[in-house]
Amino acid sequence: MLGVHRNTVIAAYHELSAEGFLGTEPGRGTFIASSLPEVKPKRWLSGKASGPKLAVHPHFSFDAAPAELRFTPIPKGTLALYGGVPDTRSLPRLALARAYRRALRGVPSLLDYADPQGEPRLRSALAEMLRASRGLAVSADDVLVTRGSQMALALIGRALVRPGDVIAVESLGYKPAWRALAQRGARLAPVPIDAEGLAVDALEELCEREPVRAVYVTPHHQYPTTVTMTASRRMALLELARRKRFAIVEDDYDHEFHYEGRPVLPLASADHAGVVLYVGTMSKVLAPGLRIGYLIAPAAVRDAAIALRFDIDRQGDRLTEWAVAELMEDGELQRHVWRMRRVYQSRRDHCARELREHLGRWIRFGVPTGGMALWGQVSRALPVSSFLVQAARHGVLFQPGEQFTWGQRGTQHVRLGYGALTERELSTAVARLAEAARATAD
Amino acid sequence: MLGVHRNTVIAAYHELSAEGFLGTEPGRGTFIASSLPEVKPKRWLSGKASGPKLAVHPHFSFDAAPAELRFTPIPKGTLALYGGVPDTRSLPRLALARAYRRALRGVPSLLDYADPQGEPRLRSALAEMLRASRGLAVSADDVLVTRGSQMALALIGRALVRPGDVIAVESLGYKPAWRALAQRGARLAPVPIDAEGLAVDALEELCEREPVRAVYVTPHHQYPTTVTMTASRRMALLELARRKRFAIVEDDYDHEFHYEGRPVLPLASADHAGVVLYVGTMSKVLAPGLRIGYLIAPAAVRDAAIALRFDIDRQGDRLTEWAVAELMEDGELQRHVWRMRRVYQSRRDHCARELREHLGRWIRFGVPTGGMALWGQVSRALPVSSFLVQAARHGVLFQPGEQFTWGQRGTQHVRLGYGALTERELSTAVARLAEAARATAD
Numbered sequence: 001m002l003g004v005h006r007n008t009v010i011a012a013y014h015e016l017s018a019e020g021f022l023g024t025e026p027g028r029g030t031f032i033a034s035s036l037p038e039v040k041p042k043r044w045l046s047g048k049a050s051g052p053k054l055a056v057h058p059h060f061s062f063d064a065a066p067a068e069l070r071f072t073p074i075p076k077g078t079l080a081l082y083g084g085v086p087d088t089r090s091l092p093r094l095a096l097a098r099a100y101r102r103a104l105r106g107v108p109s110l111l112d113y114a115d116p117q118g119e120p121r122l123r124s125a126l127a128e129m130l131r132a133s134r135g136l137a138v139s140a141d142d143v144l145v146t147r148g149s150q151m152a153l154a155l156i157g158r159a160l161v162r163p164g165d166v167i168a169v170e171s172l173g174y175k176p177a178w179r180a181l182a183q184r185g186a187r188l189a190p191v192p193i194d195a196e197g198l199a200v201d202a203l204e205e206l207c208e209r210e211p212v213r214a215v216y217v218t219p220h221h222q223y224p225t226t227v228t229m230t231a232s233r234r235m236a237l238l239e240l241a242r243r244k245r246f247a248i249v250e251d252d253y254d255h256e257f258h259y260e261g262r263p264v265l266p267l268a269s270a271d272h273a274g275v276v277l278y279v280g281t282m283s284k285v286l287a288p289g290l291r292i293g294y295l296i297a298p299a300a301v302r303d304a305a306i307a308l309r310f311d312i313d314r315q316g317d318r319l320t321e322w323a324v325a326e327l328m329e330d331g332e333l334q335r336h337v338w339r340m341r342r343v344y345q346s347r348r349d350h351c352a353r354e355l356r357e358h359l360g361r362w363i364r365f366g367v368p369t370g371g372m373a374l375w376g377q378v379s380r381a382l383p384v385s386s387f388l389v390q391a392a393r394h395g396v397l398f399q400p401g402e403q404f405t406w407g408q409r410g411t412q413h414v415r416l417g418y419g420a421l422t423e424r425e426l427s428t429a430v431a432r433l434a435e436a437a438r439a440t441a442d
Numbered sequence: 443m444l445g446v447h448r449n450t451v452i453a454a455y456h457e458l459s460a461e462g463f464l465g466t467e468p469g470r471g472t473f474i475a476s477s478l479p480e481v482k483p484k485r486w487l488s489g490k491a492s493g494p495k496l497a498v499h500p501h502f503s504f505d506a507a508p509a510e511l512r513f514t515p516i517p518k519g520t521l522a523l524y525g526g527v528p529d530t531r532s533l534p535r536l537a538l539a540r541a542y543r544r545a546l547r548g549v550p551s552l553l554d555y556a557d558p559q560g561e562p563r564l565r566s567a568l569a570e571m572l573r574a575s576r577g578l579a580v581s582a583d584d585v586l587v588t589r590g591s592q593m594a595l596a597l598i599g600r601a602l603v604r605p606g607d608v609i610a611v612e613s614l615g616y617k618p619a620w621r622a623l624a625q626r627g628a629r630l631a632p633v634p635i636d637a638e639g640l641a642v643d644a645l646e647e648l649c650e651r652e653p654v655r656a657v658y659v660t661p662h663h664q665y666p667t668t669v670t671m672t673a674s675r676r677m678a679l680l681e682l683a684r685r686k687r688f689a690i691v692e693d694d695y696d697h698e699f700h701y702e703g704r705p706v707l708p709l710a711s712a713d714h715a716g717v718v719l720y721v722g723t724m725s726k727v728l729a730p731g732l733r734i735g736y737l738i739a740p741a742a743v744r745d746a747a748i749a750l751r752f753d754i755d756r757q758g759d760r761l762t763e764w765a766v767a768e769l770m771e772d773g774e775l776q777r778h779v780w781r782m783r784r785v786y787q788s789r790r791d792h793c794a795r796e797l798r799e800h801l802g803r804w805i806r807f808g809v810p811t812g813g814m815a816l817w818g819q820v821s822r823a824l825p826v827s828s829f830l831v832q833a834a835r836h837g838v839l840f841q842p843g844e845q846f847t848w849g850q851r852g853t854q855h856v857r858l859g860y861g862a863l864t865e866r867e868l869s870t871a872v873a874r875l876a877e878a879a880r881a882t883a884d
Contacts, residue, residue: 051577051707054584055716058740060655060687062602070752071557088553097546100761104539111530111729115513135493142496147589147755154754158625160504179753183600213502245502265493274497289553289760298500310512311621312596313589317759318731319542 079429080397083373083417099323116310118145119321125328135269147291149281153180155305165213197229200236214247226368242273258370351418354430372419390436521871522839525815525859541765558752560587561763567770577711589733591723595622597747607655639671642678656689668810684715696726700812793860796872814861832878
């Protein structure tokens with residue numbers, strides 16, 4: 001009927017049978033298979049059905065710097081006195097789940113491509129919060145929503161910084177931020193910090209010698225020493241930045257959790273010259289897993305950052321941005337912050353009491369005015385590296401001071417976080433720490 | 443009682459009243475205020491209550507390249523024939539909402555800090571999918587989950603590429619990918635493409651002249667010409683990469699939507715030498731707003747990419763990764779893909795028919811074997827730049843060919859996407875396009 005050669009028809013039948021589209025029943029004939037096969041992809045290279053296993057080293061040249069592990073899970077049963085980790089157990093989880101559901105079911109367009117600057121609703125809510133409580137005269141257009149403060153810093157590093165630039169940093173600090181800012185080949189230069197915060201006169205001397213492009217500071221609760229930068233240092237820093245024309249990258253990472261006295265307004269609230277790039281985050285007030293941060297910067301810098309953001313991941317997580325905006329608008333977030341402030345303050349006091357009682361002879365520390373961790377100095381009778389190992393054996397983890405330094409070995413400082421543990425867990429953790437201390441000293 | 447001077451007490455009362463902690467009732471006395479005030483932040487710089495408005499230009503030097511707009515919203519009522527935009531209206535939204543709810547309520551730890559490589563559950567599901575349908579012998583450990591393919595390309599650009607490197611690209615392509623790969627200061631070099639895909643002999647000539655570090659290709663459905671790279675070109679490319687030791691960045695951006703014949707296995711499935719860096723995405727099969735992509739690469743490259751990812755945004759969106767894994771495990775995603783493949787194929791055919799009927803005299807095009815857009819050439823009687831303007835006036839948008847070129851002005855190519863519109867909307871869009879064509883020709 002089709003006018004093709006019989007052999008062609010036979011070949012076609014064979015191929016269709018081989019592919020499973022036809023089945024033969026001996027004595028009865030050839031029929032369409034009762035269940036058609038999944039269309040299998042076409043192999044264009046004969047050989048094994050599945051490809052070769054992934055190589056460890058690529059065939060092209062690749063100098064992989066041995067990458068430090070960025071994340072190690074906490075062993076089950078171990079208590080981690082890690083700073084900067086909020087207690088997500090008390091999150092308004094149901095409210096969040098409802099917000100996600102309303103977003104998914106009521107706002108279909110949230111799953112489409114959109115503005116890399118972030119959901120307008122969240123930018124409005126953030127702008128309102130920043131106006132009301134941080135003295136920043138901003139509107140929704142001024143806010144760039146980022147995936148955590150880390151992304152804001154990564155964008156600044158790319159928008160602002162050039163190879164050969166010098167970035168001044170507090171001599172103790174947050175290395176992932178340093179890496180993000182220096183990614184284009186800038187040099188980091190440490191500036192001393194003391195009980196008043198950054199030593200601005202030392203920074204001024206640095207500016208005489210080096211092309212300082214920016215200074216990275218954590219003025220509300222210095223990371224990791226917890227010191228709040230005094231008013232006179234703040235004014236001096238703004239004045240120096242104005243005179244020398246460098247940028248101030250202000251990382252206000254846990255603004256809300258301030259316990260003694262009133263919270264201090266950010267440098268950005270007094271930035272008449274236009275030198276501050278203000279970075280904030282919701283990781284501590286909500287949850288680190290939600291990855292909501294923000295950048296407030298002069299419009300030219302912000303626009304450059306938005307374009308660069310597109311080239312990284314195109315846009316934020318719109319469902320999350322929408323859900324968080326809802327929690328902000330209906331007051332749920334604010335209530336959560338009030339609750340957690342009281343909780344963290346109690347945990348701070350409890351942790352301090354326990355440490356004084358059980359480890360007072362080994363660890364000296366100040367009680368921080370804010371934040372979720374304290375900064376202590378360990379007696380030389382207890383070398384921190386051995387102490388860390390013993391502590392892990394006893395089921396407790398903490399952050400050794402060298403995580404925050406310029407690779408100085410032998411620093412006896414430690415960071416002990418109390419935010420994520422209940423008072424009972426804190427007692428257990430401190431007890432284990434004390435056992436570990438005794439084991440180390442022996 | 444306290445042993446302080448009376449004046450001190452009076453001053454204290456005044457301050458507490460001023461701050462709203464105390465209230466005075468004339469004739470009755472001073473009492474604790476019935477509603478305690480919000481703790482107001484401390485102003486350390488006298489002056490206005492709220493800070494200065496954000497500057498447009500920063501005080502420090504900043505050369506902002508005029509940033510092209512990365513996103514323009516579609517005006518209400520306008521139909522956009524944009525390629526690469528899936529129809530998110532038919533997403534299994536309820537299943538997704540349920541998955542998010544289960545994640546939020548059942549897996550509290552999803553909101554904590556975690557592995558930058560991505561949720562193990564999703565990495566397993568992706569590995570299984572890649573083994574089953576793409577011939578890749580991978581396990582969960584081999585997968586790096588990224589926020590869309592854009593992030594995978596951004597990580598490759600940072601892990602692999604150095605200033606002075608040359609990256610060969612198809613002479614028509616996806617500019618955000620080019621920018622991501624060249625971000626460290628590499629040069630892009632175009633290689634011609636034809637009906638078989640990349641001209642590998644021309645690439646070989648380029649390698650004689652230049653230090654080619656990598657080639658970026660879209661071999662399944664060449665972006666934007668829709669051509670599928672033939673078997674012989676694929677084998678030649680792998681062989682050349684092996685011989686010359688450059689990397690092949692394979693962007694398999696809409697693998698699932700293949701209509702004619704069987705889908706072709708990726709280059710990565712035959713990568714015996716270890717030269718392919720394989721990038722995939724779920725943006726087309728699920729939704730762009732969910733930002734799920736993945737990178738498969740030799741372990742040394744992958745580990746470097748994971749460390750770099752941490753410095754960008756620390757980790758992915760774990761709730762989303764978890765929810766998507768659930769949709770993959772219970773078959774919801776696969777059913778959605780099967781449905782949408784039939785839908786997109788019908789839309790392709792409908793769009794092709796309408797175009798032939800109403801614009802056949804102005805636009806020549808091939809019917810693509812896969813994907814969500816076709817590639818057409820417009821008659822010179824209809825200059826594309828004017829046509830674009832008229833089309834917008836008539837309520838229809840499309841992508842002009844110069845979006846994909848090396849800044850060549852005057853190209854008469856256009857990309858017309860049919861994925862996101864129903865057949866009825868496609869008819870309307872084509873009708874508007876025809877009116878716009880008539881208006882342009884006059």
